[in-house]
Amino acid sequence: MPDTQPVFRFAPSPNGLLHLGHALSAVLNHDTAKAAGGKFLLRIEDIDKTRCRPEFETAIFEDLHWLGLNWEQPVRRQSEHLDAYATALARLDGMGIVYPAAMSRGEIKAAVAKAEAVGRSWPRDPDGSPLYPGQERESSARERADLIESGRAYAWRLDMQKAIGLLGDAPLTWIESGAGPSGEDGIIVADPAAWGDVILSRSDAPSSYHLSVTVDDALQGITHVVRGRDLYHATSVHRLLQSLLGLPEPLYHHHRLVLGTDGRKLSKSNQDTGIAAFRSAGHSPEDVRALIV
Template identity: 80%
Template sequence: MIFIPLPWQRERMPETPPVFRFAPSPNGLLHLGHALSAVLNHDMAKAENGRFLLRIEDIDQTRCRPEFEAAIYEDLAWLGLDWERPVRRQSAHLDAYASALERLHRLGVVYPSVMTRGEIKAAVAQAEADGRTWPRDPDGSPLYPGRERTYSISERTALLDGGKAYAWRLDMQKAISLFGSAPLTWNENGAGPTGETGTIVTDPAAWGDVILSRSDAPSSYHLSVVVDDALQGVTQVVRGRDLYHATSVHRLLQRLLDLPEPLYYHHRLILGPDGHKLSKSNQDTGIAAFRAAGRTPQEVRALIV
């Protein structure tokens, strides 16, 4: 029998076992979309004699609840998945994200911002009323105006001392400029929304000045995910296509922080009756709901094939 390596197997040293991870947030019950991602990561790791990690992304303490974390373990075990212990919980590693943010401070690519969502909405509405087109990110949200980007040191100090809630944002254009004209890419072994695969050229500028940290959340998803993947030695990032475009931001942060580049595999999304991706608020698609209805793990797996 001739062994033909999978695409990501050709990109790594043969003696290094691949590391996969499933990283849910305990802010609701898992649904079929989560089941697809978890099963893919688990089964790919098993097929390659690799490692399968479970990570709990619980930085947002206002939405994350212990009962949802317990439900994650129960649902995944019921599906027949096993993972390495101990499980990494983001809330126990805030110092790692603070260190990464400090490094970005030293590079001079972050700035404090204080505009609220309402103020951003008003600024966008006024611009559009004046006939201007306001740029939006791949998810459809308006880009941040960035009025604080050009503040002097004294103005930033006054802003931080003013007592108003603020967030640290990435100065996107400055961050991109640090690497000259050489294109930043990633290796896609799954497929993008319209079938893109292979070497993908990033477009982080499409996201504008993304948030890296807020007063109520010490690290954003973008920052924490690249730090966690690096610290856990994750080599294969297998996740839904809803995060395909965000990979541009993640690759830029990896370059800024001198972190290793994993291989990416973006899988299809499971859509609801309305044609949109599933939400944790759709209880009828929850794994626990299928279990309560008497469905077997094999039947649930068949639904996501």
């Protein structure tokens, strides 16, 4: 990586109120950027219009300002850059490694249940979801065109095996300064195949998390990705897309998660751990920082 000014980012989705886990990630990015003489960017990941709402975006700004954070302007909103994701998808399509797929979640679940009923073990991704069956992977050009023209809901999926085949013999890796689920750091060998044929775009949503975050990090010049450990395994997909699209490779740091009393990672639906709730209860920003450091 060339010697350049470090650039960090915090990229929440405005689909709920920020909680202590978000506070940890935002503070780490902000404070590390400032200590390194770098930039701290704020990105609003608002592609999902069914869940993202303006009032939650306003609350994000209020919570972060209250915590004493400041960021570069302008704020990037994914909804304002859909053409960038479409261009990236078109490039992947030109490589022959994406295909339209119309199986619904219910149909996938039924296919998995049928296979497991006869004793087959169905592979699952690192998050525990069954891999896509892939029946449409070998569809003809005419069948794909018919699907797109039919008006049926469909997704563009990455043909994972074909995509990996374009990488050559060199191992796909990333540099990790945090820690994975088992404490691993240093040079990590990526395993994108573990995710199967991931979704890159849907007919009702112009980009998936995997595609948009990869494109955004490159276009914003992000040099350091600091985020929760729950996204550690997703880095394999992001490194694959970076390699395919010729995008720069950031350094990665996956930090610990802030867990609730039940031992699970926090959810935006749990208002008791919301930053706004602490503010309303009379706590100070220093109190919140003390809870997450």
